[in-house]
Amino acid sequence: MASEVYEKGKLAKKASYRLTGATTEEKNQALKAIAKQLIEDQEEIRLANKKDISMARRHLSDSMIDRLMLDESRIKAMSQAVTDIVQLDDPIHRVLQTIKKENGLIIQQKSVPLGVIGMIYEARPNVTIDAAALALKTNNCVILRGSKTALHSNRALVQSVHRALQSTELPRDSVLLIEDTSREAAKELFHLQSFLDVLIPRGGKGLIDTVVREASVPVIETGAGNCHMYIDEFAELEMAKKVVLNAKKQRPSVCNSIESLLIHTRWLEKYGGEFLAYIENEGIEIVGDQYMKDFLPHMTLATEEDYHNEFLCLKMSVKTVATVEEAITHIRQYGTKHSEAIITENNSRAATFLNHVDAAAVYHNASTRFTDGFEFGFGAEIGISTQKMHVRGPMGLKALTSSKYFIEGNGQIRE
């Protein structure tokens, strides 16, 4: 007997043939139906979510429970997010390029769906609806593989999506949930290239590294953000205070917050006392190198591990550097190619940093918190890509598309 993963892969592939031809109108009607159905089914969804929550209380932290939890306002927000996607321009069948050849051939490159998207993620049920809506908007089928912890919630959500789809022109199998949450099922998904066109992991570094290492299906690597801010010798004190605080404290649990500060020796000598006291007073714990000790005698020294760590809380590693080159070298070693910033009034220093730091987004005199699909004006976000192929940085709908050359002739042959 074929496994659940294989069977659903096959169903999704078949559904994708129909979905390829879905019109803007059909897609938007399906999205509207989903948004409506989620509200209608909210009692059922909350009941299922309560089951997950009560089981999760035994082993999950409060913050993880919070991410798992669905209440009335969150279901409403999920539904609203789907409605928002209706408003976005259709990203499919856009003409990206037109080449007219002397022999009369017309070559048009157009955007097309990827086909079947696999999404593998942790205990955040909102990803279920998010992924389904973004996939439908781009004429893609999606196979969802959430975590065991959110299984009841995900099942209720996908049932709601199926109910909605049944009243529309789009196939029910456009959105499928893998209920087998075993490692074997995940592994099978990693190698399902006959049905899957891409696999997108969303979650912690462990999950992403496993998928990148093991999958033979093409992967879009998202997420891990060990982001740095480098305070150059020529940084203004007030700007440094304001921007560092924002990049660290405004929402410490997300990937575009900074985890590490690099400070030019001469700047530290001049402003270290005031700056570090300010940061500490804001409730941020600092682990740093020996130089910092002069200003913060009580401070714990940073370990090698600390410089690699994505704290995701109000803790930050700090290191002194003697040159911008040393900052760049440090970031090469410890960074995750997400978002990196320099604070300086010296434009040539800024240019060196921006050109030589290899990351999806590089900032001069601004907070790294702007690395975000909505902030960039994409109207949607599937995640932040930290890879270099296909898409890099915040991923809007375009990240879920491919392209195809359409060539019209009247009998042209190659000489």
Add this chain to the structure above:
Amino acid sequence: MASEVYEKGKLAKKASYRLTGATTEEKNQALKAIAKQLIEDQEEIRLANKKDISMARRHLSDSMIDRLMLDESRIKAMSQAVTDIVQLDDPIHRVLQTIKKENGLIIQQKSVPLGVIGMIYEARPNVTIDAAALALKTNNCVILRGSKTALHSNRALVQSVHRALQSTELPRDSVLLIEDTSREAAKELFHLQSFLDVLIPRGGKGLIDTVVREASVPVIETGAGNCHMYIDEFAELEMAKKVVLNAKKQRPSVCNSIESLLIHTRWLEKYGGEFLAYIENEGIEIVGDQYMKDFLPHMTLATEEDYHNEFLCLKMSVKTVATVEEAITHIRQYGTKHSEAIITENNSRAATFLNHVDAAAVYHNASTRFTDGFEFGFGAEIGISTQKMHVRGPMGLKALTSSKYFIEGNGQIRE
């Protein structure tokens, strides 16, 4: 002791830091120096190539020997190809997108190099120079891993490149050859993500499939072309004759030639006799289904294997289909998502075919032989991508680039 692959990976990564900042002028001078040096070193290169040829005579076919062989005119052609690349616009540091935010932030997406490219290929020494030149033009380092059969030739070619680079501003390690041609070395390359940004296999289906299946480094899948041409019920006989002949016979050994013909039943009834006789007279061997037997009684029936086969010679499988949908279904099962064509005077049939066949290039009334970077006007070609991520279809210099968001502010923070 670290392996050759590891050591060269490390050297390439280091060289890539310097290469990232290379100017248009520096790159073009390096390319000119390489073009010149190849001519100067041609005796040495031919001598090395003769060693490869004499060893290869024992186990390679004549056509493979021909691909391996370097004579004066081929070395001249290689050198000219490098010179041609000098003329192309610099694909790096182009502004792809500018986003101005109300808070004054300026977000610019610019093209940047991928970093280090791994190229794994078979006994075609011209790929060595091609890859080196295209990588340099895009500020990328390249690690070359050719086949054992071409080792002497590749070594002489890379030595010539190194000699040229020594007279320029660019690091010698921008182009490195892995001389260890063992399977173990290849496997190590598959998992060298700490130094390699992408791996591009060029060669037969076996090589490509292995790389796709095994590599954890991101791969650009190129090449295999089991291309079809579908002659619809409403195809003009003369156009079908001309276009099929060109797509099959003009250069049968390449990936954009057709391997299989699908013929609508009613068209076959009407024109089958004349058409098939014409094709046979042109020296093309046909293997087909039972319907074809009426016209070609001596014909061998096609096997399942034949429909999967990329013949790359003057042999072609033919199959009768009753509808355009049946043609599409056949292509889904046997195609390699490369180039697929329909011959018809009916535009609605053409639209169905073009929209529903999932391939890099889809043609209406033209030969599939146009799927080519030079024909598309890209001025260069790294290969034909048959994958959907990053780049699809003929790959020009852009395929070897990534992008990066440069964000300029004056103290902006996220509210």
